[in-house]
Amino acid sequence: GAGVSQSPSNKVTEKGKDVELRCDPISGHTALYWYRQSLGQGLEFLIYFQGNSAPDKSGLPSDRFSAERTGGSVSTLTIQRTQQEDSAVYLCASSLYGGGASGANVLTFGAGSRLTVL
Amino acid sequence: AQSVTQLGSHVSVSEGALVLLRCNYSSSVPPYLFWYVQYPNQGLQLLLKYTTGATLVKGINGFEAEFKKSETSFHLTKPSAHMSDAAEYFCAVSRGGTYKYIFGTGTRLKVLA
Numbered sequence: 001g002a003g004v005s006q007s008p009s010n011k012v013t014e015k016g017k018d019v020e021l022r023c024d025p026i027s028g029h030t031a032l033y034w035y036r037q038s039l040g041q042g043l044e045f046l047i048y049f050q051g052n053s054a055p056d057k058s059g060l061p062s063d064r065f066s067a068e069r070t071g072g073s074v075s076t077l078t079i080q081r082t083q084q085e086d087s088a089v090y091l092c093a094s095s096l097y098g099g100g101a102s103g104a105n106v107l108t109f110g111a112g113s114r115l116t117v118l
Numbered sequence: 119a120q121s122v123t124q125l126g127s128h129v130s131v132s133e134g135a136l137v138l139l140r141c142n143y144s145s146s147v148p149p150y151l152f153w154y155v156q157y158p159n160q161g162l163q164l165l166l167k168y169t170t171g172a173t174l175v176k177g178i179n180g181f182e183a184e185f186k187k188s189e190t191s192f193h194l195t196k197p198s199a200h201m202s203d204a205a206e207y208f209c210a211v212s213r214g215g216t217y218k219y220i221f222g223t224g225t226r227l228k229v230l231a
Contacts, residue, residue: 004161031217040127043162043208043221050217091161105217109154109161 002026004110006092012116013082021077021113025094032069033095033107034077036061038088046090049075050097082117089114120145122211124222132230137181137196139225141209144190151192152210152219153183162208168192179203204229 005024013019025032034046045059049069060066064082069075079086093107125140143149150169154162166177173185179202183194192209209222 033217033219035221040223042122042223043210043219045218045220048217056217093161105212106152106164106167107154107162107219109163111159111161 004092004094004108006090006110006113008113009111010114010116012118014118015084016081018078018080019082019115021079021090021092021115023075023077023092023094023110025073025075025092026108027073029094029096029108030072031095031097031105032075033093034067034075035091035093036088037091037112043091046077079115082115084117087115087117120149120211120213120220122209122220122222124207124209124225126225127223128226128228130228130230131199133201134198137194137199137203137227139194139207139209139227141183141192141194141222142190143192143209143211145211145213147213150212151183151185152212153177153181153192153194154208154210154221156206156208156224158205165194165207199227199229201229201231203227 007022030051032049035043047067048056064080067077089112091112093109121144123142152167153165156162166175168175168185176182181196206224206226210219212219
């Protein structure tokens, strides 16, 4: 698509429920990132996918968080047994490649999924 | 380890006044530096970036930033603020062009009429 699409844009859930957040990156972009943006905080890196390589999961805050990327395109971030501290905006970004000095590693962000855990 | 510090979580300027948003970084290797802007309910958009070469970088919407290695800074400026510049601005660093970006905590710019 023309941009990075994320759904849902807003999600309100009860503590303890599972949620799935979806990201549809720009077609042809091999790199995909998930970040978390909490009030007053910067962007917290969660996970990185690059092509068929094993993802970098080093930013996932707990084993309640997981993500997958199917067919090198759409990605789903799953949060199990949600807690109130999971409330945040979850941003997805993609880039043509995962690194390099050229414009190829410029991130294009989606509008985010705002998660509220009651 | 890399880090990014943005001084001032909130900055207010009058319309037509100079905009100066501060960013300092630490990096053990030559950094690649970025400024992104986030308008309400939108994702982040790239304003400008520094990788190598000329240290004064011009971006979109009249913004520019200067990489000063001796000061480990990459401050964002615009000579004359416009109401449409009201947004949140994020400075980011990546280590030598690797895929890992470190973002600052952001500066919310308010433009007063």
